[in-house]
Amino acid sequence: MAHDTQAVDVVCIGNAIVDVLSHADDAFLEEHGMVKGTMRLIDAESAHALYAAMGPAVESSGGSAANTAAGIASFGGRAAFIGKVANDLLGEVFTHDIRATGVLFDPRELPDDGATGRCFVLVTPDAQRTMNTFLGVSSYLSPRDVDEELVAAAQVVYCEGYLWDEPVAKQALRKGMDVARDAGKKVAFTLSDPFCVDRHRDEFLELAEHRVDILFANEPEICALYATEAWEEAARRVSEHCEIACLTRSEKGSVIVSAAGDHIEIPAFPVDEVIDTTGAGDLYAAGFLYGYTAGRGLEAAGRLGALAASEVISHLGARPERRLAELAEVIE
């Protein structure tokens, strides 16, 4: 597929994953050694055993940065995604879904060996999601998969912290960041998960201080980054590091702080019933980045983030079911 690299606002780099979502109670999480609200990596054998133990599920394309790309496109923004799927049915599903949303996804190779990654998402009665990821070929993402021309032409490259767990994928992210910076573009990054931050704190701090312009983090993640329990302290410190930090706080809404001294509080959008928080942070980032690259102010961009998050938590699954561009019209 020939693509018009001029036309892309945001390039998202992350794991290419299909989610397998099921309801479970807290006892199930405990029995299987999961920590609620977090993500862990599992191997093929554990994936098989967990699936056998899980309740009935639905399959929905996921992957954190991929969800963000889908959200940007759903708003009408121009997004591209870089990630790796295999030449199998789930790879076909992932590719269909992200392209059908309007995201440019044009993988440079499609491995015949290995399987497309999947994430077993357990949703507890409190609507919290707990994730068990079998990465499959997603972990094979490498620098040669990163299209320099595409990244350099975009306004923002958005990178998923989860990829830091894989050495080669980490190099792919670093390449994306370097290409964007050399082209004078913005680097956005999500901390992804508090355990992920714990595993890579020093490097993530270095990224925040020297490489990342726009950081996304929820409360446990930003507190993990600065090894503090005081969210206010973490918020102050990140504002000294990043040009912009979008700090999400679940039902308390979000706060956008900036190196320029902004401290903007944005309330959460009201939702009739929170069904499943999977993708809430990803869609917040989508709304913000759509607004930001469209030239809206920080507050307007944050409100679009809150709107997108509210849509995705009102149903099972991490991709919007309704066209976000239409929802945005209603509130603007």
Place this chain on the structure above:
Amino acid sequence: MAHDTQAVDVVCIGNAIVDVLSHADDAFLEEHGMVKGTMRLIDAESAHALYAAMGPAVESSGGSAANTAAGIASFGGRAAFIGKVANDLLGEVFTHDIRATGVLFDPRELPDDGATGRCFVLVTPDAQRTMNTFLGVSSYLSPRDVDEELVAAAQVVYCEGYLWDEPVAKQALRKGMDVARDAGKKVAFTLSDPFCVDRHRDEFLELAEHRVDILFANEPEICALYATEAWEEAARRVSEHCEIACLTRSEKGSVIVSAAGDHIEIPAFPVDEVIDTTGAGDLYAAGFLYGYTAGRGLEAAGRLGALAASEVISHLGARPERRLAELAEVIE
């Protein structure tokens, strides 16, 4: 898996299908020659082309009678399902989902050739579903797949009208009906779809008159069966043929008529927002059959049907997301 055939209330026989659900507008249906609210069969090539044209989708196990079996199990009833999947990923998904709901599903063979069936479901803004089914190996269901012992031991065998389109599968249904009748058990049948009724009106009339004890039909289906536009006339005629007929009428609720002279009107359960009507009829049948086989009266059984239908239309997909046994506790 060894199974306790003594323990089954209802054996459901139908297509084994994974649904691929997506939102679409009326123009998309028209452009692709679909008739809103109905089901059509498509071949592999058409399935490929339609998928490429469709928006982002979610995958959720489906199949009309399979949804009913899952609903019965979700209420806490003992259900078995007979249908055919292939030895592929969608077959694995279908098998996982129905077993994880608590349904006995123990296929006698698992073809390596051919693919598990899938149904491309387009949900329009009015929440109506329009279905395009690629049957795959589901159409290979044959009499030897019907476990006589299992059927004879159940209280009810529930058969899906859609299977009538496949000559060999039709023989499987006829075998199931014969075994149940010979064992002194009840035969339940759903007319499935108005076009399906049109294709097989004479045989379906013969079934209603001589073989079916409990018939399920919505308005277009029962009117198609008696070739009338007057629902009241169709309702009167079916009450002369079947011991019980459950006639669903969407938001107008349902009416249960019986050969014994019952005429019971059951209101629809209120729903905050109807998202997707896929599975509404299947889940109504689940609630009714669960109540019926548990010895409830017709009205109580019908109310459980309305309850189950209300759950499934409040989200995307044709299987319950919440445990119906818990919802039933609230209303009882």
